[in-house]
Amino acid sequence: MKTEEFTKILSDRKLAQLGDAFVNFVYSLALTRSIGEPIGTKVSDRVLADAARMAGIRKLLPKRTTRGDVSNAVEALVVYVWLHNYMTMDEILAILEAQIDSPSDAFTTLSEKIIKKLIDK
Amino acid sequence: MKTEEFTKILSDRKLAQLGDAFVNFVYSLALTRSIGEPIGTKVSDRVLADAARMAGIRKLLPKRTTRGDVSNAVEALVVYVWLHNYMTMDEILAILEAQIDSPSDAFTTLSEKIIKKLIDK
Numbered sequence: 001m002k003t004e005e006f007t008k009i010l011s012d013r014k015l016a017q018l019g020d021a022f023v024n025f026v027y028s029l030a031l032t033r034s035i036g037e038p039i040g041t042k043v044s045d046r047v048l049a050d051a052a053r054m055a056g057i058r059k060l061l062p063k064r065t066t067r068g069d070v071s072n073a074v075e076a077l078v079v080y081v082w083l084h085n086y087m088t089m090d091e092i093l094a095i096l097e098a099q100i101d102s103p104s105d106a107f108t109t110l111s112e113k114i115i116k117k118l119i120d121k
Numbered sequence: 122m123k124t125e126e127f128t129k130i131l132s133d134r135k136l137a138q139l140g141d142a143f144v145n146f147v148y149s150l151a152l153t154r155s156i157g158e159p160i161g162t163k164v165s166d167r168v169l170a171d172a173a174r175m176a177g178i179r180k181l182l183p184k185r186t187t188r189g190d191v192s193n194a195v196e197a198l199v200v201y202v203w204l205h206n207y208m209t210m211d212e213i214l215a216i217l218e219a220q221i222d223s224p225s226d227a228f229t230t231l232s233e234k235i236i237k238k239l240i241d242k
Contacts, residue, residue, distance in 0.1 A: 017160060018149050018161040021146040022146055024145070025145070025146035038139040038200070038204075040138030040141050040142045
């Protein structure tokens with residue numbers, strides 16, 4: 001995948017909307033599996049923006065991008081790989097569960113793996 | 122499944138929390154598939170409470186139950202059948218997509234099918 005195509009995904013607001021629902025659901029499910037009882041949660045913009053910075057996504061976005069839009073970029077990316085079958089839900093869950101105590105680290109690792117997958121294509 | 126066990130699911134608030142994330146995600150995905158481009162949405166308490174009334178779930182709950190808790194009952198029920206493999210995500214999506222223009226009707230049909238599945242057990 002070309003950088004241009006990749007950055008287009010990052011700024012796709014419609015994809016980010018779906019990604020928001022997806023990210024909240026998969027993280028809630030990872031938490032549920034981890035603690036062994038149902039729980040629902042929301043992943044904050046701060047967590048996702050931190051992951052974007054640590055995974056090197058932030059620097060691909062314009063400097064003035066708001067934290068909300070940096071967070072949107074991660075949401076768009078995560079749901080993109082699932083929708084396009086680069087990763088299964090079980091793979092995503094396994095990555096999140098492995099660092100369930102630190103959501104920022106969990107989403108950083110997930111973002112790094114996604115970038116590797118997309119750049120290999 | 123006994124009525125007692127069924128009503129326990131309906132009033133499980135933790136399950137409803139996870140159900141909230143699940144319902145928003147599957148409905149967003151059903152909409153996405155239906156219109157052919159990504160979209161994220163939230164399913165309102167009103168929609169879910171209407172479905173609870175029409176599917177006969179409302180009458181299993183105490184009279185003074187708030188609309189929020191009636192909606193929670195549907196959210197708990199929907200994620201319960203998925204978590205416990207009574208229905209796959211694809212089956213749930215197909216039911217929602219069939220009446221995508223009327224979320225209340227879509228969740229009524231889904232609730233009716235869930236009740237049938239659980240009562241058959």
